[in-house]
Amino acid sequence: MPLTPTKIRTKEIMKMPEPSENRSSYAATVLDVPEVATTNSNLRLMKTRVRRVSPPQEASFLKLDNGDLADLIENPENPDQTLFAVCHDGDVRYADKVECNGQTFVPMPRNSALLSDVRLPRGVQPYGTLEILIRRMRGFIAKCVRLPGDYLLLLVYFMIYTQFDDLLPIAVCLLVLGLPGSGKTTLLELLRLLCRRAIMVSDMSLAATSEICTAFTPTFLMDENEWGCNRGNIALRQLLRAATTQHALARRKGSVTRIFGPRVLTALKPPDDPGLMRRWIQMPMTEVNDVELIKPDDPRLSQEVETLQSMLLQLRFDLYPKIKPAVIQGPEAKALRPGTRDILGSLAAPFTDFPEAGQFLAAFLSVFHDSQSREPLSTVQNAIVAALFRFIHETPNSQAALVGGIGWTANQALAEAKERVRLSPKGAGGLLSSLGFARRVRTNRGSAVLLDLNLRKEVHRLVEDYGNDYVAQWIGTTGIGNCELCAKQAGGAK
Numbered sequence: 001m002p003l004t005p006t007k008i009r010t011k012e013i014m015k016m017p018e019p020s021e022n023r024s025s026y027a028a029t030v031l032d033v034p035e036v037a038t039t040n041s042n043l044r045l046m047k048t049r050v051r052r053v054s055p056p057q058e059a060s061f062l063k064l065d066n067g068d069l070a071d072l073i074e075n076p077e078n079p080d081q082t083l084f085a086v087c088h089d090g091d092v093r094y095a096d097k098v099e100c101n102g103q104t105f106v107p108m109p110r111n112s113a114l115l116s117d118v119r120l121p122r123g124v125q126p127y128g129t130l131e132i133l134i135r136r137m138r139g140f141i142a143k144c145v146r147l148p149g150d151y152l153l154l155l156v157y158f159m160i161y162t163q164f165d166d167l168l169p170i171a172v173c174l175l176v177l178g179l180p181g182s183g184k185t186t187l188l189e190l191l192r193l194l195c196r197r198a199i200m201v202s203d204m205s206l207a208a209t210s211e212i213c214t215a216f217t218p219t220f221l222m223d224e225n226e227w228g229c230n231r232g233n234i235a236l237r238q239l240l241r242a243a244t245t246q247h248a249l250a251r252r253k254g255s256v257t258r259i260f261g262p263r264v265l266t267a268l269k270p271p272d273d274p275g276l277m278r279r280w281i282q283m284p285m286t287e288v289n290d291v292e293l294i295k296p297d298d299p300r301l302s303q304e305v306e307t308l309q310s311m312l313l314q315l316r317f318d319l320y321p322k323i324k325p326a327v328i329q330g331p332e333a334k335a336l337r338p339g340t341r342d343i344l345g346s347l348a349a350p351f352t353d354f355p356e357a358g359q360f361l362a363a364f365l366s367v368f369h370d371s372q373s374r375e376p377l378s379t380v381q382n383a384i385v386a387a388l389f390r391f392i393h394e395t396p397n398s399q400a401a402l403v404g405g406i407g408w409t410a411n412q413a414l415a416e417a418k419e420r421v422r423l424s425p426k427g428a429g430g431l432l433s434s435l436g437f438a439r440r441v442r443t444n445r446g447s448a449v450l451l452d453l454n455l456r457k458e459v460h461r462l463v464e465d466y467g468n469d470y471v472a473q474w475i476g477t478t479g480i481g482n483c484e485l486c487a488k489q490a491g492g493a494k
């Protein structure tokens, strides 16, 4: 958490503490010997150098000038107290205060209203390797909920990612969907145990969010959300859309506050809000009747929770200096939408030494996120794609297609489908650009789009990914001839 430097107010400096005043809440003020202004003999221009010794400041996390990290833990001997776990060159000690540049920092107290419900680690413990830790967490989660393999692993990676969310520019959010009794609340309970500083909130208003975010960097958990159209819900959606980027700040009562952080929400159904759905990973849950499952708060699991939390803190200390958004190579990662690649960059950031995780996450997001959250193309966009598709199949050797001609063909398709909308030449140009075909060549008959291999591939991809009724109808009457790209797609689909 960034610490705001103590501001010195003139009134405080000039006011000397009365004997009866509570010294612990008052900044002791030291007035040094005044410097004589040499450029002006007027003594009234004498400067006064003021140094202030501040009272201890509360902190939830510190990165000290010497590279040491101090993170908040629960005192293992007294659950009502907090301590710092201080990591210096890989060695960890516990301390009830930390000094830095003449400033004393004390751990945020356990009894502060916001922190009282947060489950903190009670120390650090070695975890072996990241792979061993992942396996152990999978085993733990599987004791409490039934999730298909891909989602189970996603959940483990998400929990690990939350240990570093304060270092990453994009916050990852999960939306757990399922009917009542499908185990959504149990899943939140699990996340509360193993995500970093997870906090269950019933109110995710701007006021509540910014207060918690300013105090410490939490993982927000919120059960049973509804997506109505009342003012509160609309405000919540706006906040959720904004809160996924690190630089997102909200203005509240004239001041600027933080609202950033990973979130997990549960709901019966997804919101009808494409902007939100592009930023959220959906996680469906179905009811299972399995007598072997144990509640996350079962005393039989408490020792394992404590161990895993301590291991996750050790992992944070180990990886903290090198965490940055991951750049995943490979065709699956490259094919992701830019926004999804940002989510992947954050989610995969802790796994640079375990590339399997990055590859898994790229494939997962491609199959379960990008395809589900994709907005359909509009009618006119589909007509433009269909027109391009016709051009590259009917005249496979032509180098370029006039924008006016593409618009005319698109209008023909719209008319045949009894759509009332028609495109102007300018409208066709704008739509081509919106689909990523912005490059033009000028010809003596007007501007044209180059029908190069990139464009041909992209048009095939758009038809394949989004489906296109105009294209389907056209293929149905004329066939595709011997197009290599169509043949390749048909081969890949088998």
Ligand SMILES: [Zn+2]
Residues within 6 Å of the ligand: 393, 460, 480, 483, 484, 485, 486, 487
């Ligand atoms: Zn083709």
